[in-house]
Amino acid sequence: MSRRISFSAATREGVLEEMRRDSNVMVIGEDIAVMGGTFALTRGFLEEFGPMRVRDTPISESGFMGMAVGMAMRGMRPIVELMYNDFIAVSLDPLMNQAAKLRYMTGGQITIPMVLRAPMGAGRRNAGQHSQCLEALFMHIPGLKLVCPSTAYDAKGLIKTAIRDNDPVVVLEHKLLYAKKFEMPPEDEEYTIPLGKADIKREGKDITILTWSRQVLFALEAAETLQNDFGISCEVVDLRSLVPLDWETVNASIKKTHNVLTLEEGVMRAGVGADLSAQITETLFDELDSPVNRVAGANVVSPFSPPLEDAVFPQPQDVVAAVRRQLNV
Amino acid sequence: MSKQILMPQYGLTMEEGAVEKWLVKEGDVIKEGDVIAEIVTDKLTNDLVSEVSGTVLKLVAAEGEDILVKGVLAIVGEPGEAIDDAPVPQAEAAPAVPAPAAAPVSQAAPAPVMAPGGRVKISPFARKVAEKNNLDYSALTGTGPSGRIVVKDVEQALASGGVAAAPVAIPAGAAGVAVAGDEVVKMSKMRKIVAERMSASAREIPAVTQDIKVDVTKLMTLRAQINEGREVRISVNDFVLKAVAKAIRQHMDVNVSMDASGASIIRHQHINIGMAVSVPGGLMVPVIRDADKKSLETLAHEAKDLAVRARDSKLDPAELQGSTFSVSNLGMYGITSFTPIINQPNAAILGVCTAEDVVALDKEGKLYNKKVMTLSLTFDHRLLDGAEAADFEKTLKTLLEEPLQVIL
Numbered sequence: 109m110s111r112r113i114s115f116s117a118a119t120r121e122g123v124l125e126e127m128r129r130d131s132n133v134m135v136i137g138e139d140i141a142v143m144g145g146t147f148a149l150t151r152g153f154l155e156e157f158g159p160m161r162v163r164d165t166p167i168s169e170s171g172f173m174g175m176a177v178g179m180a181m182r183g184m185r186p187i188v189e190l191m192y193n194d195f196i197a198v199s200l201d202p203l204m205n206q207a208a209k210l211r212y213m214t215g216g217q218i219t220i221p222m223v224l225r226a227p228m229g230a231g232r233r234n235a236g237q238h239s240q241c242l243e244a245l246f247m248h249i250p251g252l253k254l255v256c257p258s259t260a261y262d263a264k265g266l267i268k269t270a271i272r273d274n275d276p277v278v279v280l281e282h283k284l285l286y287a288k289k290f291e292m293p294p295e296d297e298e299y300t301i302p303l304g305k306a307d308i309k310r311e312g313k314d315i316t317i318l319t320w321s322r323q324v325l326f327a328l329e330a331a332e333t334l335q336n337d338f339g340i341s342c343e344v345v346d347l348r349s350l351v352p353l354d355w356e357t358v359n360a361s362i363k364k365t366h367n368v369l370t371l372e373e374g375v376m377r378a379g380v381g382a383d384l385s386a387q388i389t390e391t392l393f394d395e396l397d398s399p400v401n402r403v404a405g406a407n408v409v410s411p412f413s414p415p416l417e418d419a420v421f422p423q424p425q426d427v428v429a430a431v432r433r434q435l436n437v
Numbered sequence: 438m439s440k441q442i443l444m445p446q447y448g449l450t451m452e453e454g455a456v457e458k459w460l461v462k463e464g465d466v467i468k469e470g471d472v473i474a475e476i477v478t479d480k481l482t483n484d485l486v487s488e489v490s491g492t493v494l495k496l497v498a499a500e501g502e503d504i505l506v507k508g509v510l511a512i513v514g515e516p517g518e519a520i521d522d523a524p525v526p527q528a529e530a531a532p533a534v535p536a537p538a539a540a541p542v543s544q545a546a547p548a549p550v551m552a553p554g555g556r557v558k559i560s561p562f563a564r565k566v567a568e569k570n571n572l573d574y575s576a577l578t579g580t581g582p583s584g585r586i587v588v589k590d591v592e593q594a595l596a597s598g599g600v601a602a603a604p605v606a607i608p609a610g611a612a613g614v615a616v617a618g619d620e621v622v623k624m625s626k627m628r629k630i631v632a633e634r635m636s637a638s639a640r641e642i643p644a645v646t647q648d649i650k651v652d653v654t655k656l657m658t659l660r661a662q663i664n665e666g667r668e669v670r671i672s673v674n675d676f677v678l679k680a681v682a683k684a685i686r687q688h689m690d691v692n693v694s695m696d697a698s699g700a701s702i703i704r705h706q707h708i709n710i711g712m713a714v715s716v717p718g719g720l721m722v723p724v725i726r727d728a729d730k731k732s733l734e735t736l737a738h739e740a741k742d743l744a745v746r747a748r749d750s751k752l753d754p755a756e757l758q759g760s761t762f763s764v765s766n767l768g769m770y771g772i773t774s775f776t777p778i779i780n781q782p783n784a785a786i787l788g789v790c791t792a793e794d795v796v797a798l799d800k801e802g803k804l805y806n807k808k809v810m811t812l813s814l815t816f817d818h819r820l821l822d823g824a825e826a827a828d829f830e831k832t833l834k835t836l837l838e839e840p841l842q843v844i845l
Contacts, residue, residue, distance in 0.1 A: 393561050394562060395565075396562050397587045428700075
């Protein structure tokens with residue numbers, strides 16, 4: 109029997125299963141133990157696993173990020189939670205200069221099997237310091253893996269794989285996905301999703317939309333409109349994992365549609381789409397029937413005003429307009 | 438070292454032009470700033486001013502020959518200097534020319550496939566497919582953005598037997614056939630452009646025409662009073678232009694264009710009125726900018742000046758661009774109603790008809806004579822609805838029937 113649960117409940121299930129499976133897995137972050145997390149993701153964990161594996165911390169991101177790296181070096185599997193991905197700014201050094209680099213710099217003697225979970229994204233009127241999508245920033249650091257699920261099913265399957273991975277994996281979860289409910293297999297049916305495997309969320313033949321996280325839902329909405337109103341068939345490729353990237357799926361989709369649009373909520377300048385576009389142009393130039401087109405957030409600080417905020421990041425109608433422009437329909 | 442004189446680009450949308458007349462001949466000594474030829478483009482004749490000094494060694498372009506922008510027109514150097522007699526590469530390495538703007542603010546001609554400089558705009562994938570099938574794609578017409586040839590165009594050409602299909606095939610029955618005695622005349626550049634624009638407008642716009650009758654008795658009297666003793670007379674058309682500008686200010690919903698995406702409406706803030714002027718062999722629509730901010734007298738002067746210069750082909754290309762509404766007047770020919778074609782990207786055009794004598798009854802039942810003029814408004818039903826257009830026409834009627842309101 110199928111069941112419908114929220115994105116956050118699915119993520120919780122994934123973490124819970126892994127904590128029961130492996131006693132080295134622990135969670136650490138602000139308000140996660142007694143309070144159970146801002147999005148109730150770790151509710152009940154303290155009671156089940158005790159304070160040694162479910163650690164509340166002071167507001168000290170740099171400190172507990174460093175602790176997690178140290179624990180991971182000693183064989184534990186910490187899951188660090190940042191309340192917002194924006195707070196990476198105060199805690200980046202342990203992640204960027206230690207976690208991401210130690211395996212390489214010790215010739216493989218040390219691995220850092222840690223996971224950083226962080227909510228991201230705009231749409232909740234959280235203003236400039238709590239609304240960013242920072243995928244591009246993490247992607248730019250060699251040694252980090254980066255996962256951005258869009259559905260409950262993917263969230264659970266990917267967090268489990270991330271926890272089992274022996275390298276640092278960053279999992280960015282869009283805030284406005286947490287409450288969304290999705291179809292799920294039964295609770296006792298265990299599954300994982302490998303990193304670096306995209307998922308074609310909608311098949312199509314005229315244009316490929318490369319996207320991830322919440323924008324997958326927008327792309328699907330736009331694809332429906334484009335099909336019904338303009339007869340354009342969109343293939344929506346949910347990249348799911350940005351590092352490693354499933355180039356094979358991207359490549360096959362572009363060779364089928366010959367038109368590509370990248371779609372992300374983060375700002376366009378030096379964004380993920382810029383890099384995807386460059387890779388595609390370098391390797392698939394002769395397959396392109398139109399220039400790679402980017403739809404992304406405006407290059408501005410996320411506004412607090414609701415109408416302004418909604419205007420700043422892509423909405424489904426922006427995708428519809430961009431596809432029509434690209435295909436001149 | 439000899440220098441080349443190239444075809445200049447007058448205005449963003451110019452792609453090619455021709456030397457109408459050389460004003461110098463080979464062997465003449467010219468200096469920088471000299472006018473050396475008359476260049477005719479789509480609609481205009483311009484003076485070609487030399488940017489170099491020297492002796493004209495060779496006139497490369499024949500009079501009347503179409504030359505792409507940046508194509509070589511003449512070679513200037515020292516007397517007796519040897520010039521490379523190899524075929525002069527036309528427009529080789531031409532600098533990038535701004536792509537024909539798709540935005541409705543400019544009145545760009547349909548985008549050509551052959552970009553200035555002879556490069557064919559084709560997507561990499563379309564080219565790959567064409568080359569694989571040995572298809573000569575240079576004659577295809579692109580349907581992609583900016584007229585780029587996309588794979589669909591190549592596939593269509595291949596499907597039709599590799600023959601480059603004309604973009605808008607004329608059905609066999611619609612084409613004229615010359616029989617003995619008929620004369621076949623090549624269309625002038627202007628005729629072609631008028632033809633293209635009219636076809637595009639008629640094809641793309643769901644147009645509706647609504648006539649309204651206006652009592653212009655008072656207007657005629659007022660005009661006669663104003664013109665008494667004036668050297669430059671104010672025409673009925675000037676009154677109409679002024680009234681239109683005023684009426685638009687009260688109904689800004691007619692001062693709109695559709696944007697390139699087709700998904701948004703541009704609400705223009707300036708009221709720039711295009712004025713259709715009949716010229717030998719065609720039609721031009723010079724633009725009176727901010728017509729609502731100009732006095733009747735200024736407007737009349739400007740309209741007259743634009744019309745005269747339009748007939749003499751002396752308009753600057755910029756003066757033909759940026760209209761937000763157009764007016765076409767056939768009143769002087771006695772026309773009583775017509776359905777003007779919208780001047781894209783405007784949302785509407787006003788046809789002005791003749792003022793006719795009409796017998797009417799006054800309140801006491803006595804017959805009297807009044808002058809009635811019909812205004813035919815054609816509007817783009819995608820952008821405007823009948824009621825909005827009617828409202829605008831009603832305001833226009835009210836203004837013209839109380840003509841002091843037009844002047845105030």
